[in-house]
Amino acid sequence: MGNEVGGSDPDPWSRWLLHHRDADDPQVRRAMRAAVDRYVDRVIDGARLAPGHSLLDVGTGEGLVAFRALERVGRSLRVSLADVSATLLEHARARAGELGVLDRCAFFAASADRLDGLADASMDAVATRSVLAYVDDKLGALREFRRVLKAGGRISLGEPVFQDEALGVQAIRSMLDAAPAEQGDSLMRLVHRWRAAQFPDTTASIMASPLTNYNERDLLRLAQAAGFVDLHLELHVDVGPSTIKSWDAFLDSSPHPLAPTLRQIMDEQFTSSERQSFERGMRPVIEDPNAVSTDRMAYLTARKPGA
Numbered sequence: 001m002g003n004e005v006g007g008s009d010p011d012p013w014s015r016w017l018l019h020h021r022d023a024d025d026p027q028v029r030r031a032m033r034a035a036v037d038r039y040v041d042r043v044i045d046g047a048r049l050a051p052g053h054s055l056l057d058v059g060t061g062e063g064l065v066a067f068r069a070l071e072r073v074g075r076s077l078r079v080s081l082a083d084v085s086a087t088l089l090e091h092a093r094a095r096a097g098e099l100g101v102l103d104r105c106a107f108f109a110a111s112a113d114r115l116d117g118l119a120d121a122s123m124d125a126v127a128t129r130s131v132l133a134y135v136d137d138k139l140g141a142l143r144e145f146r147r148v149l150k151a152g153g154r155i156s157l158g159e160p161v162f163q164d165e166a167l168g169v170q171a172i173r174s175m176l177d178a179a180p181a182e183q184g185d186s187l188m189r190l191v192h193r194w195r196a197a198q199f200p201d202t203t204a205s206i207m208a209s210p211l212t213n214y215n216e217r218d219l220l221r222l223a224q225a226a227g228f229v230d231l232h233l234e235l236h237v238d239v240g241p242s243t244i245k246s247w248d249a250f251l252d253s254s255p256h257p258l259a260p261t262l263r264q265i266m267d268e269q270f271t272s273s274e275r276q277s278f279e280r281g282m283r284p285v286i287e288d289p290n291a292v293s294t295d296r297m298a299y300l301t302a303r304k305p306g307a
């Protein structure tokens, strides 16, 4: 892979969620937020929450799942918000204050695979939305979810499936590797340099990265191995109009928290003439009013045995 995806930033999470997901562009933010709200509602549907329940939102980020669940179920719901990013937990705490729901919330600095501070059999539901994708030990995380759930408690997970993106980048690499050095479309070589900075592009690196080493059926198998029953899996593949329609917003966005933005990649890895020829080739593609993008989300629900 051209770059180590993720780099050395100790908290890529808050930088991405608060800035690079939507390129700090109000129009992109509205479109992204509408898409994320749909994912979040689907995850909450799967948790089958009822008044008086307790919900753990793992990898809460800005608290979208937790706060939306409170809005839907009402103030009798108790939500626990866990995350590895201290900045995001502070952000979520401030948001809880603004929403007037601080007394319904508890905050935990904890990793999905080590839910320190959360008692055994204390939750009616555990939810994640785009979190397990970044966790190395997915089975360990699912076992932790089972530990903190009451008998009969539910998991509801909505996770992106990025494997196809990585396989696409791998295919470009294989094609370029097979072409003689002086051949191979020069734009295609730049496209590969860009995408390989955001996704692994060899079989070994795809299988080594928690972001790409699983598909939706792996999530199902892992949940079963962690001891869950009544499993239900849905893969939603949505091909629709691109959320990012301007070149500037595209330059400042990245597809996931561990990926650098296109602008960072161009600054660090492209010469100025490469930047110009890349923009000449790619800008019309991005700004094409008919441009589409594809989202692959796996929704998994299951129950802890008992009750």
Ligand SMILES: C[S@@+](CC[C@H](N)C(=O)[O-])C[C@H]1O[C@@H](n2cnc3c(N)ncnc32)[C@H](O)[C@@H]1O
Binding pocket: 013, 014, 017, 036, 058, 059, 060, 061, 062, 063, 064, 065, 082, 083, 084, 085, 088, 110, 111, 112, 113, 128, 129, 130, 131, 134, 135, 257
């Ligand atoms: C793509 S964001 C999703 C945030 C939120 N769930 C949402 O739907 O908006 C990924 C979140 O997972 C958190 N995260 C990353 N690794 C984690 C881990 N090992 N355990 C718990 N949370 C983690 C990040 O800090 C970030 O808040």
